[in-house]
Amino acid sequence: MSADASEAIISATNVTRVLAGTVPVTLVKDINLDIGHGEFVAITGPSGSGKSSLLYLLGLLDVPSEGEVRINGRHTAEMDAEARAHLRLATLGFVFQFHFLLPEFSALDNIIIPMRRLGKRSRGEMEARGLELLEALGMGDQARKRPDQLSGGQRQRVAVARALANDPPVILADEPTGSLDSRSTEQVFTILRDIVERDGRTVVAVTHDTDLADRMHRRVHLIDGRIDSDTATKQKPARRRDRNKPSQ
């Protein structure tokens, strides 16, 4: 059920990650996974099955002990930390269970930080884009508030906006709704789905919520660090190819 290797945006080949130590711990083992443009993938599995570890490996936050992760066809094994950081900056957006916003900066400033790091836009353009993103997530009026003045769901939406700041083709989410109530969960899920279905981006989300996973397009189930099943869900829509249309 994996996408064609040539068009895979994320491709893992024989990826194994072992934590060194007196008793080495294998987090994931022999993962082969291709994720294509515009896919909406859930990674599920019981606690400790290596869901998050796999996500960090796919997102270049962690480095495989064996095997390789390719992003957009680019080999990352030979890259140094700096090159990986730069690739992450422009290509991958992260959303975590906890919002992880910088507490001293306003919602808008938090969104602008990755843009400033990339440095491709003028200050005015960054602000405009930040506001636009917040607006699209229904947070337009909260731009100047600091994270501690926002509710959990609002913070998570700001975090999603930040992940989208540099217009990356891929969003990686680690239990994005894990600490939200059902209403906020629904909001965030809708946003993630829109990112895929409207913008044509790729979203890979780790979740233990099977209901949610079933509403995505593809479900990769892990057990003990190995892929147990990789199935399309009933939600799978027609593949979209309009990734390149202007996004917001």
Place this chain on the structure above:
Amino acid sequence: MLSLIADIALTHIAGRGRQTIVSILGVALGVGFSIAMAALMQGSQDEFVTSLIDAMPHVQITDEYRDPPRQPADAVFDVAAYSNLRPREDTRGILNATEAMAALRAFVPGTAVASLKVQAVVRTGGAETGMSLTGTDPLREAAVSSIGQDMVKGRLEDLRASPFGIIVGDRLAEKLAVDQGDTLVISSTGAITRRFKIVGLFHTGVTSQDNGLGLINLKAAQIIAGRPNAVNEIRVRLTDAQAAREVATQVERLIGYKSVSWQEANESLLEAFFIRNIIMFTVVGAILLVAGFGIFNIVSIITHEKARDIAILKSLGFAERDVRRIFLSEGLVMGLAGSGLGWLLGFTLTRILGSVKFELQQATELTHLPVTYDLRHYAIAASFAIVAAATAGYLPARKAARLNPVDIIRGAT
């Protein structure tokens, strides 16, 4: 990019307001005190050297040679042994003094005075005391020594009016129970005796001079020594005292006699100053090192506190270098702020020290603490502080940059 790093660094610092201020104050105190201390040390040294330069000739040429004269055989043979050598009857003194003086006046920027020093015995009543006489040109003497300013009674110029006049130290006069207007009977070692009339008294503060020096006319000295036209010392006062070393070397090469600059004459004293400066810089360095620990401390605390932020910045695509820069600039900001504040503090302290007045028992002119304002002190103190701050920031910054974001994110979830 840099402005982003600065923004993040400043928010971190602002979040730790009180500790930051304490750290900055630590640096400021270090910089301030070291500047004030340097101003005082340098000031007293300058004052001392100035009074030294004022009191003594800048270059002193005597009728001696630095190296003993070589025997003619030495020039021809590698090894030569001599026996039964007898020194030539040599009346000491600078030969061709007039020519030497003319040569000096031609190329040395300053004043040169030729004088003759004579050992003598003075008698009054039953008392008999040894003293040294300096025969000089009373008009020029004021240019090469400060004795003209140390006159207690009479004036240096009064010597000109009385060919056999003498100016003596006040302690000698006291010892001999004489005063201005009295007559002294003075005999040279060559058994020539003359009567000298006291035209003035001086007090230099240097006991050996006040106790045993007499100033007479050069002619009178030559008469009492029985050596007409003889000169055994030339003292030079330069317009630029700092050039004394070069002038002395030049003069010695030119006329062959031993020429000593004031620096050479006070070598050990200047060395002592050098050592004093080393001690000063060590103490200052220690103060700033302690200030550096304060910065190290706070930057370490911030890196611990902000571990989450570091993780998130790295997950957003910040490289290790970016994270390092953030914390390094936090240290630098504290170093810079501390230096600026320290300059202000140092300047103020120097002003206060310089305005402190005190009265000494002996009425000398030192009523203020001598201080100097030297931009180099400010530059040295600040650069030392900034280097210390940068190091103190760099160590925790390096550690923070190496942090693995996955560890933090896992810990938080």
